[in-house]
Amino acid sequence: MSQQSEKTTQATAIYQKLRADIIHGAYTPGAKLRIDGIAAKYDVGSNAVREALSRLSSERLVERHEQRGYTVPPVALGDWQVLARTRCFLEGNVLKESMRHRDDLWEENIVVAFHRLSRFSSREGSREGWEDAHRNFHRALIANCGSPWLIDFCDILADHAARYISFSNAFRKAPRDGLREHEALMKAVLHGTPEEACECLTRHYTRTLEVIEELFERDKLPAAPPSAAVADLAGSVAKLMSKP
Structure with a gap:
């Protein structure tokens, strides 16, 4: 497997895991999603986490804030x-x-x-x-x-x-x-x-x-x-x- 393919696979895997965890309430509504913390939790690189968060943001399952990173959407x-x-x-x-x-x-x-x-x-x-x-x-x-x-x-x-x-x-x-x-x-x-x-x-x-x-x-x-x-x-x- 090429290095690029490995990165793509890793980004997809973390996207799927993080997506499932957010949907199932593993993260508190409104909680800040820190890239370094997520990378350590799932044992992946920070770039894969950034890509996953970007994809989840486009699906509105993560909220993106300019200059302030990402958070879990609130429950309202x-x-x-x-x-x-x-x-x-x-x-x-x-x-x-x-x-x-x-x-x-x-x-x-x-x-x-x-x-x-x-x-x-x-x-x-x-x-x-x-x-x-x-x-x-x-x-x-x-x-x-x-x-x-x-x-x-x-x-x-x-x-x-x-x-x-x-x-x-x-x-x-x-x-x-x-x-x-x-x-x-x-x-x-x-x-x-x-x-x-x-x-x-x-x-x-x-x-x-x-x-x-x-x-x-x-x-x-x-x-x-x-x-x-x-x-x-x-x-x-x-x-x-x-x-x-």
């Missing part, structure tokens, strides 16, 4: 409310489009994805596996929309939502029957109309929003207004959906 109720509404709007429309192009293979993939999700839901100590199965289930629902661009936008929003969900899971006390929600969603997609499925998806995501709103209210967390980064992200989605 206003941000989550904007993200949840944007996600319902975008993914609901993409789901409808996927259903309009339905075929046997697409339906079979949804059933398989739900089966895998149900297997992880019945196990203990398999949070990481469940998260992968959960993401794959939601991807399967929209896989037939015919637009890789729309799927990529849904993935971006899902990454930001996952950070808030990880945060809420650390503090949530009331149990939630997520498997039953996903089963209802699957049935609505396979046997209902596009409008019914969209309503079911919206209820599912809105329930997540309500759980986090309850958390902020219960623990008296500050409900800061939406950040510029999240507002920009929502604006980008709105512009995309407005195009013919």
